[in-house]
Amino acid sequence: MSIVIMVVGSRGDIQPYVALGKRLKQDGHRIRIATHDAFRQFVIDEGLEFFDIGGNPVDLMSYMVRNPGMIPGMVTLTNGDLKKKKAMLKESCYAPSRGTKGPFVVDAIISNPPGFAHVHCAEALGIPLQMSFSRISRCPTTAFPHPLVNITNSDANTGLTNYLTYYMADLLTWKGLGSHINKLRKRVLNLEALDVRTGPSILEDLKIPWTYCMSPALVPSPEDWQNHIDVVGFYFLNLATKYEPSSDLVAFLNAGDTPIYIGFGSIVVDNPHALTKLIFEATANAGVRALVSAGWGGLGGIDIPPHIFILESVPHDWLFDNERVSAVVHHGGAGTTAIGLAKGRPTVVVPFFGDQRFWGTMVHRTGAGPKPIPHKKLTIAKLSDAIKYALSATAKEAAQKNSIEKGVQSFYKHLPLLNMRCDLCPSRLAVWWSTKHCLKLSTLAAQTLEKAGLVEMRELELHRT
Structure with a gap:
């Protein structure tokens, strides 16, 4: 088809x-x-x-x-x-x-x-x-x-x-x-x-x-x-097999405790510098290292402290696998939520719009993360506390399989396969309908019958499934 x-x-x-x-x-x-x-x-x-x-x-x-x-x-x-x-x-x-x-x-x-x-x-x-x-x-x-x-x-x-x-x-x-x-x-x-x-x-x-x-x-x-x-x-798309991390990223991952991941994907924020500063201070207060994705919101752009690494585009199925990160903080997009949990990563959701808060609530109900924090209510203290919760033993939950x-x-x-199949060649899709013969016909069947003089193409109608 x-x-x-x-x-x-x-x-x-x-x-x-x-x-x-x-x-x-x-x-x-x-x-x-x-x-x-x-x-x-x-x-x-x-x-x-x-x-x-x-x-x-x-x-x-x-x-x-x-x-x-x-x-x-x-x-x-x-x-x-x-x-x-x-x-x-x-x-x-x-x-x-x-x-x-x-x-x-x-x-x-x-x-x-x-x-x-x-x-x-x-x-x-x-x-x-x-x-x-x-x-x-x-x-x-x-x-x-x-x-x-x-x-x-x-x-x-x-x-x-x-x-x-x-x-x-x-x-x-x-x-x-x-x-x-x-x-x-x-x-x-x-x-x-x-x-x-x-x-x-x-x-x-x-x-x-x-x-x-x-x-x-x-x-x-x-x-x-x-x-x-x-x-x-x-539905997960396997991108990890094609990805080769930069030497700088590998060096950061190997330089200390397992970092957390923070990124808001395709979200475009009004004040990326203010959000960046909040993230830097919250992670410092929580005592964690962090990989921060620049994303479409343009996070970064200010002096980067030593406990932070700014990411460009990295496949989540690679980054969240093999304990490369200890927890993830994101906007609650369905895909990011799914891959994070599939890789067993405790999750903090900071929703911006739409169904993102719903996903944050569902994550919280499973115990895999704290209550979602709407982005307009995000503070240094709230993000720091949420990160600490995500790193607790309680938050480490099993996740789903690839489906x-x-x-x-x-x-x-x-x-509707019965209505889609050609009556004469069932392995082919029906394209035409013959009212005279009450038959669903594929292109091949119709052409064959026309050559044999058994049907005329002008008498056929397009078949609707």
Whole structure:
């Protein structure tokens, strides 16, 4: 099959889907990653096709830090990229990739929720869609509320309140994006418009299959989720085997006690110098050495004390392995949280926006770290105390196993294979439908029958799965 994976977000959002794409490619599928141009070389270096959908993830992260209550997806509307993304997400299903030969005609779509065109492109093309997310649930449940909806008072019981928060989030998103989605459906995809009754809950109403690549140890699958929703664990991309550390980094690691790691990944902070100074003083107070990742926030830039080493880009699966660091402090991104726990690293979460606080809370519940410290409330004393807790024996918890294989099987499980197979050549995908013969036909079968004078191509219709 030719599969397009639509992903909108930061490096931490893209990386799990690259891992998934590589595994699907091993099964003989053609994989295209449709995402931001900033990740072009990363995707190509991993042996997958790339398609640019526009948008600057650095601007996205900066905006989200300044507006932490904004629902992801609404940012697309406010930053002016929506018109371009609408066209590019559609074109990712059929347009040739730069640097590749031959046409691309998609047979199935995998997408994360912010790639909002997913279900509409799948409907227009009549192909299967698999939703996948490395962050917390977008599927309604009574077990916990939507991570971006904060209800302080409710007359309903807790379960019902939790359930309704998902519809509140969908309604708010539809209020901002609904008119633009309908323009995409009517003007670009030739589909009927949706309204407030059908638009917000379209994924739930159609029972589109979901695969959550998050740790079931942190977030067990709720009992009220039906069998079209799977929780399989995080998808890890093995980058450690290709990495060679610099001599300066090796020297620092060998020069004293095991350091901790501090980094906020793709987060763009307003005052990197102030945050850098706070980190330096907190680690000195805690009596620890630290590897501090510069990240997109630009940490560093001031005099570096001897107990600090400023990192550039280092694969977490290498850095967090083999006891190279004793604990990790980060923003609570799903990917960083997962790899830290998978390597058995106690974790301190300093959330900035979105579901990061949720992950910090889940880490704390397992005992693998202290309560999350929102970045606006971060002080030298609080960070120092949190580091000391993370280094305690209580915080050293076991973590999850790699679960990418379960993600691949989840994708296969939800494919409508009976409706996708050619009736005459079951090993091939059906492309055409013959009303006269009531047959689903692959391209090869249709051409063979036409040459034999048994069908006429003009009588065939495109088959919709």
